[in-house]
Amino acid sequence: MSLRHVLLCQLSTAPKSGYDLTVALDRSIRQFWHASHQQVYRELAKMTELGWVDFEVEQQPKKPDLKRYYVTQAGLEALSAWAGSEIPALKIKNEMLIRLLAMPQVGAAPVVASFEQELARVNALLSELSSMHSTYFKSVPPNGNPTQLAMYLSLQYGIEYWSMTARWLQQTIGLLSGPSH
Amino acid sequence: MSLRHVLLCQLSTAPKSGYDLTVALDRSIRQFWHASHQQVYRELAKMTELGWVDFEVEQQPKKPDLKRYYVTQAGLEALSAWAGSEIPALKIKNEMLIRLLAMPQVGAAPVVASFEQELARVNALLSELSSMHSTYFKSVPPNGNPTQLAMYLSLQYGIEYWSMTARWLQQTIGLLSGPSH
DNA sequence: TGACCCATGTAAGGGGTTACATGATTTG
DNA sequence: CAAATCATGTAACCCCTTACATGGGTCA
Known part of the structure; x- marks a missing residue:
């Protein structure tokens, strides 16, 4: 690999x-x-x-x-x-989605609990990545410096990935714990 | 697992x-x-x-x-x-990011080429997921139907994940191929 | 006739984790 | 005195992929 x-x-x-x-x-x-x-x-x-x-x-x-x-x-x-060469197809394998599948059997409560814990972890990671971003990259590095550009774009990816995850977790926790209470 | x-x-x-x-x-x-x-x-x-x-x-x-x-x-x-139970920490492992690392050695051209191919694949996947979404979910399923909710939220996750990836790919291709031409 | 469906597996190998092993040097 | 650093590995196990194996039934 x-x-x-x-x-x-x-x-x-x-x-x-x-x-x-x-x-x-x-x-x-x-x-x-x-x-x-x-x-x-x-x-x-x-x-x-x-x-x-x-x-x-x-x-x-x-x-x-x-x-x-x-x-x-x-x-x-x-x-x-x-x-x-062609980039091999990436398959999503995310345990959060499997927890959702278990809800009919185990109920929403334990799933929501684990999601809340996960959201805290993701937020901590996000703030770490954000501070890396603000200390290393005041602006987009020039095209002539591929090493810096690679780091910048990877950080960018990480921040967008975990932001997306945090948004999804918030929405999901809301849906699962909100309306029925 | x-x-x-x-x-x-x-x-x-x-x-x-x-x-x-x-x-x-x-x-x-x-x-x-x-x-x-x-x-x-x-x-x-x-x-x-x-x-x-x-x-x-x-x-x-x-x-x-x-x-x-x-x-x-x-x-x-x-x-x-x-x-x-606690959700085990998910580590990002995305081959796209490693391609970026190779740029100092191999140049941007092959990396951009493989990214354009990947973007096409991601867009195809996205339209597949979107059509699934519009056929199965006219509205958010009720909290009382956990099976439907699980499918809805998984689809939601997939769409957000691949949208994010597509955006990142577009931005990256632009940065790597734009300014120097 | 050839391809696909049903239904079960074995075998070999790649990639990854955890634990164990060694042994000198530096730091708190 | 204990822990961390430097520097190399072995061993056992887990998860996953690819290829191979069997054998009847259905459909174009």
């Missing part, structure tokens, strides 16, 4: 270790693509097999050896081919 | 076979939770082990045996407990 391409992107700016990649992922795009260190090491091993990346071992005094990975020509070509 | 609970919901209205469940899923909530027949059979086997469902075998002349599953008391209790 796409984790492979996330790692290729990160590596193509500068060679990095699996540890570096894990930390960088967690610091920068955690909200938009999450991966554990186990996954990162597995993907690096697979991409090495595929010839997309290679590494040099650096011996460190009093520390474990460090494997510094870099992207090969084949890796760059794979990234290019992927970037223009 | 939630497939288990989807199946419990479907079974609690009337006993069904694995085949019935697969077909019903594909006909009704395909847009919101998809599962292959292999998954359905596996979940049924696991839920039988757990004691959440049980089945009766019906011999059919000139057809394979049919296993008619029904929900047990323990299954109903599991469904209730789940419906009010």
Whole structure:
């Protein structure tokens, strides 16, 4: 899947270790693509097999050896081919919708309770994303800076996604708990 | 995960076979939770082990045996407990955002091309959902009909989700292809 | 005759999570 | 003294996808 391409992107700016990649992922795009260190090491091993990346071992005094990975020509070509290929259809899989399905059996009350909890979580996330937006992007970054543009548009997506979710939750809680009381 | 609970919901209205469940899923909530027949059979086997469902075998002349599953008391209790429990945090995992990350390496052109294709697909989906909405829901279903309400709110969610995506794609394509031309 | 419907599965592999393992160094 | 940081992994398990398997009945 796409984790492979996330790692290729990160590596193509500068060679990095699996540890570096894990930390960088967690610091920068955690909200938009999450991966554990186990996954990162597995993907690096697979991409090495595929010839997309290679590494040099650096011996460190009093520390474990460090494997510094870099992207090969084949890796760059794979990234290019992927970037223009058809985006695989994304299927909505949202547990909230399944809770709704359970209402005929379990009633609205527990569902509304879990939705209210979820709305609080979503609002917290939204304010986090909003503050990121206002600190990093006073204006739309120029087209000439693709890295900044990518971050700006991802943040934009996250804010719109969670705003939409919050609106839907509010409307739904209202419908489920309002009229019958 | 939630497939288990989807199946419990479907079974609690009337006993069904694995085949019935697969077909019903594909006909009704395909847009919101998809599962292959292999998954359905596996979940049924696991839920039988757990004691959440049980089945009766019906011999059919000139057809394979049919296993008619029904929900047990323990299954109903599991469904209730789940419906009010905390909703696990949903992480955004959207390949579009990773394409953006690749722009510094591969340029904007292939990314924009794949986004335009995606926008067409999203618009097609949206018009499908809109027509479902206008044929089934002339007005908001009453609170007393939870099955209808669940379908209404799911459709609502789908329409808002894909509208948001379409807007974002349009904005993004504009930003990536507009100013530099 | 070939395709689709009914009805059940097995098998292999990809992607992801959680837990476990090691071991020195730095920080509170 | 305990926790966090650096740095690598293994193992077991869950969920999901794709391909393969069987075999009669219906319909164009």
